[in-house]
Amino acid sequence: MMDRRTFLKGLSALGALGVSPAWAASGAAEAVPADQLPELSGDLTVYLGRGEGGLYKQVVEAIRERNPSLSLEVRRGSSSGLANTLVAESEHGGARADAFWSIDASSLGHVASEGLTRPVPAALHEPLPEAFRFEAFAPVSGRVRSMAYNPERVREADLPERIMDLPDTDLTVGWAPSYGAFQSFLTAMRLLEGEAATRAWLRGIQGRARSYAGELGAVMAAAQGEVDLALANHYYTLRLKEGQPETSLELAFTRGDAGALVNTSGIALLSQGATPVDFARYLHSGEVQRFLAEEAYEIPLAGGVEPPAGVPALARLEPPELDLTRLGDLQPTLALMREAGVL
């Protein structure tokens, strides 16, 4: 992974050009059209994390239909459950999958930590920004943490640029502590800022935070004025505004910290051979990346593909430098949350 100084330098230069730094010009090659990819053949077993309303399944089926010589076996389940299954299978006779497409990086990290993944080859890194080139897995699409706020109640200028500064404001906050996305965000904070700072952050906000059962509930609370802002993944706001365009709601992002964490779905390669790699290349094709952006509101990671409509000011987006596989280290985060009384 590139060092932070280089990464930020790139961000700054691209921001001046009005170009999305993380996606467009940090070394990512243009996404390849599917008709330029090799035809897939032979046997391939893919474990597929369930999510996004079957859209991942739709992608896999489209790849199957496009490659009639491919004998593709798919097993679906929750990403964490499949990761556990892979580990258990490997302990007793060898993993049964050739590739694992998971909706979250922590499940991939769990599998990688058990030594089940093979290094991602350079060919799979090429279409990705340098910040998303990992050895353990190839990211496919992203989701970014955000602050959703009602511009009729809160000025953008009153929002903090750093998530660690949020306790120093008088803004009320909506959050969903039981959500995996929130816990990953807090894990990122713990890894980046340390346990003491994270504990202080939780305690600093707790008195002005209102818990919701889900992140959509928190976002709607921001729109309706129950709270000043909601900490949530970006797509809730986009979905809500797609259905209710009159909703007064905007997205803002912090800079270079956990508040702007970009978590990804990704594919881990579990067996040798070209077919799993070529399968993954289809996931980075322009067609699949566009499909995920338009249908799932996910952020395409391959070069040259537009992000979902409604994601504002991508040039401002500044995710932290963090090995996403470390987000699987959840237990200390949960302990902190319990200690602070937010879980």
Place this chain on the structure above:
Amino acid sequence: MTETGRGSTALVTAVLLGAALAPGVGLAHGEAGEHVEAFEEHLDDYESDVQALGERLDAIVERYHADGGGTTEQVDEFMAAWKEVKYHNAVEEVATPLYSPIWRAITDLRQAVESGEPAKVVEQRASALRATLYEGLGGLRLRASLDEVEPTGHDEGAAEADGSAEATLQRIREQLDEAVAAYGSGDTEQARSLIEAAYFERFEGVEGGLIEEDPELVTRLEEAFNAELPGLIIEDAPREEVEAKVASMKEALERSEALLDDAGEASSEAVF
């Protein structure tokens, strides 16, 4: 909940929605036993396997109680035995959607033993594992009872075999019923686990399109899944209250299904 009840529900899920593999389809990583080709003639063998595995679970729990703790050695032996029995290959190939849950339940049990959880927790994990084993057996039996089997040609997952929101919402409703049954039988941990799985493993996957149609409905379901229903279980509420809450949630899920159907959720753009 009874083991038979769980098995029946899962079987309906697997078979009616076409999730199970056709018998005899080879695995990418090795051939199954020949018995799988005629699995319906080996149901008694599979039942014996499950009973034997159940006895091993009893032994694990008894020893854990007696020793005030335990080692993972017995669980590892259980895993080795599970890998060896005919039932293993049969459930993997014929009732495939029920295969991963068994592995997950084994992992859960092993983690409980490894981390020295109280005997009560180990007993509950063993009970949950036993339930998944019988669920697999139920799946095999129902599969065998079908006059005609339509092979799907590839592995898939439980009710969501076709990946549709309709199938997923159907499976969620079934899981809520299973949770009520588990609660009724006193297995509150299993009940909460089923509710959590229904939400995080399934509802989250279909809520995206629903947010665009009726966000208030989604937030009500978020509250019900993550706060209200688990709250009733934690409070040890009368079963009737739990049933009433589940009934209202199922109504909301049916409303969700209708909304998504009207919105033509299946008519999303082609990938290529």
